[in-house]
Amino acid sequence: MKDLADIRTRIDQIDTQITDLFLERMEAAADVAEYKRATGKPVFDRARERDNVARASKRVPENLASYAAVIESVLMEASREAQYQRLGLKSETSRKVEVALGEQPALFPQQAYVACQGVEGAYQQIACDRMFKRAQISYFDSFDGVFRAVEQGFCEFGVLPIENSTAGSVNHVFDLMMRHDFHIVRTCRLKIDHCLLVRPGTALEDVRIVYSHQQAISQCADYLSRLPGCRVHVCENTAVASQLVANSERGDVAAIASRDCAELYGLKIADQAIQDQKNNYTRFACIAKDLTIYPGADRTSLMAVVANEPGSLYKVLARFYALDVNLVKLESRPIPDRDFEFMFYFDVECPAASSEFQTLMNSLSDVCQDLRYLGSYAEVV
Numbered sequence: 001m002k003d004l005a006d007i008r009t010r011i012d013q014i015d016t017q018i019t020d021l022f023l024e025r026m027e028a029a030a031d032v033a034e035y036k037r038a039t040g041k042p043v044f045d046r047a048r049e050r051d052n053v054a055r056a057s058k059r060v061p062e063n064l065a066s067y068a069a070v071i072e073s074v075l076m077e078a079s080r081e082a083q084y085q086r087l088g089l090k091s092e093t094s095r096k097v098e099v100a101l102g103e104q105p106a107l108f109p110q111q112a113y114v115a116c117q118g119v120e121g122a123y124q125q126i127a128c129d130r131m132f133k134r135a136q137i138s139y140f141d142s143f144d145g146v147f148r149a150v151e152q153g154f155c156e157f158g159v160l161p162i163e164n165s166t167a168g169s170v171n172h173v174f175d176l177m178m179r180h181d182f183h184i185v186r187t188c189r190l191k192i193d194h195c196l197l198v199r200p201g202t203a204l205e206d207v208r209i210v211y212s213h214q215q216a217i218s219q220c221a222d223y224l225s226r227l228p229g230c231r232v233h234v235c236e237n238t239a240v241a242s243q244l245v246a247n248s249e250r251g252d253v254a255a256i257a258s259r260d261c262a263e264l265y266g267l268k269i270a271d272q273a274i275q276d277q278k279n280n281y282t283r284f285a286c287i288a289k290d291l292t293i294y295p296g297a298d299r300t301s302l303m304a305v306v307a308n309e310p311g312s313l314y315k316v317l318a319r320f321y322a323l324d325v326n327l328v329k330l331e332s333r334p335i336p337d338r339d340f341e342f343m344f345y346f347d348v349e350c351p352a353a354s355s356e357f358q359t360l361m362n363s364l365s366d367v368c369q370d371l372r373y374l375g376s377y378a379e380v381v
Contacts, residue, residue, distance in 0.1 A: 022075070029079040033086040043083045044366055049076045073315065074322075081363050093373045094362040100293040100376075101353055108186060108294045108378075114286075115140055115149035115158040118237035121261040125239070127188045127284035128159045131380055141236065143173050147180040150289055157185070158287045163329075164192070165281045167218040174333050177303065177374070178343055184301050184375035185294060186286040194220055194275045197242055197267040198254045204270045209233065211241035212256035215282075220256055223274040242267060283379075296378035297352040299328075304344050305335070305370040313344065315367040320348060323356045352376035 036043060056072035057065040084090075090098070111134035116124040119139055128135050138155055140146050146158040163169045194216055198207065210217075210224065211233050217224065224232060235241040238257035245255040246265035254270060255261070262269050285301075306312035320327045329347035334340075350357045357376075365371050 025075065026079065026082055029082050030086055032079070033083040036083065037087055043080055043087065043089065049073075049080075052076060069311075070314075073311075074318065077315075077318070077322075077363070077366075080366065081359065084362055085359075089362075091362045091365045093365065093371060094358060096291060096373065097293070097352065097358070097361055097376070100291050104293055104295060106295070109156075110134060112136070112156045113138065115146045115155040117141070117143050117146050117160070119239045119243060121242060121258060121264040122237045122239035123190065123192065123258060123282060124159045124161065124237070124284065126258065126260065127161075127190050127282075128286075130188050130190060131159070131186055131284075131286055132157075143176055147176055147182060147287070150287055151181055153289065156288065158182075159188075160285050160287065161215065161282050162187075162285045163283045164215055164219060165279065166275065166277045167215050169331055170215060171333065174331060174345060175336075177345070178333070178335065182287040182289060182374075183291045184285050184377050185288045185292055186377045186380065187299070188284045188286070188380040189281050190284060192219070192275065192280045192282050193259065193273050194238075194256050194280075195259055195262060195269045196254050196271040196274055197245060197257055197262050197265075198270045199245060199248070199251065200266070200268050202251050202254070202268070202270070206252050207254045207270065208252040209250070210254050210256060211235050211244050213237045213241065216256045219275045219277070219280060222276040223271075239264075286377075291373075291375060293352050293376050294378065297376040298349060299379055300348050300350065300352065300357070300376040301374040302346040302348070302364070303372040303374060304346065304364070304368040305341070306344065306368055308341060312367070316344075316364065319360060319363055319367065323350075323360050325350045325356055325360055 053069050053072045056068040060068045110132065112132055114128050114132060114135045114137050116122060116128055116137050117140050118124060125137060128137060138149065140149060143160055146160055149155040150158040160173050161170050162173055207227060208229055209231050212235060214234050216238050217232055217234065224230060235244065238255065239261055241255035242257040242261035242265045245253050246267055256274070259269065261267065304316060306316060317327070326349040327346060328349050331345040332342040333345065335343050361373065
């Protein structure tokens with residue numbers, strides 16, 4: 001049996017040779033870049049890269065073929081990125097980010113015209129007040145209405161819920177993201193404490209019907225299961241549910257909503273902090289039509305479509321890993337009218353002004369069929 005120390009010494013020697021060969025390969029890639037500069041040839045040669053990966057797979061035993069393919073793919077990606085940098089080439093997304101950073105405002109606006117879904121007292125309104133000191137709010141019946149108000153220039157900004165720590169993503173908002181033209185300029189994480197609101201004179205044991213938004217209902221599922229004989233009805237949002245209860249003449253109805261709604265609509269708090277998880281937060285996104293990157297932007301949202309073939313998503317994720325960029329959210333949503341095809345939504349943590357982020361934005365388009373940059377922003381907690 002060979003001595004382990006001797007085996008490891010040999011492995012270290014091989015690894016050193018691999019590193020030396022990698023550097024030699026990157027020097028050759030620089031020569032390729034100069035040739036392409038002189039001849040005007042494009043950096044990305046999909047056919048050659050595909051052939052190189054196939055040859056690498058065939059040169060090793062079958063049980064190692066997939067690993068050889070991954071190694072060759074990484075080498076080709078590193079070579080391609082080095083050529084882009086040497087030639088000073090930038091993707092359309094990278095250029096947009098660079099321009100936005102160059103035009104960066106000094107501060108996030110303190111007052112603005114803002115679109116929210118629902119009515120006064122909705123959690124969107126509370127999140128809006130957290131992000132803006134003096135907002136003039138226009139209320140719309142639907143999330144789609146908020147997107148349209150921003151897209152058509154009726155409002156400067158819109159505030160929308162995007163995910164909850166208990167109930168997960170607000171899928172309807174993510175689906176609408178695929179249909180509208182917008183950019184995220186800020187997000188807000190809001191602590192959500194749901195209350196059961198009733199008309200004055202209604203006791204907790206009298207409640208038989210509860211109104212609220214679907215997300216609030218999901219967040220209070222355990223509590224609702226303990227209300228005997230109670231039926232649940234979904235409303236547009238929690239404030240609308242409060243309004244409905246306030247206008248009702250029944251003595252057995254209640255709404256799940258915020259404490260603010262109790263004061264706004266003259267309701268009584270029958271029970272408080274009824275959410276299943278006490279550490280319950282909802283993230284809200286502030287959207288705008290034009291791309292603007294405000295100071296402190298260290299989080300970015302992207303939407304991408306990748307090829308429907310093995311390894312496509314891995315190639316995207318490998319970029320984040322190679323650049324040490326933290327991926328904090330990955331969500332997939334079916335693309336309308338395209339069977340079994342998905343749009344991937346990414347949230348990444350990385351300062352928008354960093355070189356790593358610029359490199360990421362410059363390289364992702366090569367491994368995505370479609371890439372949408374939704375914006376870079378700071379999150380208010």
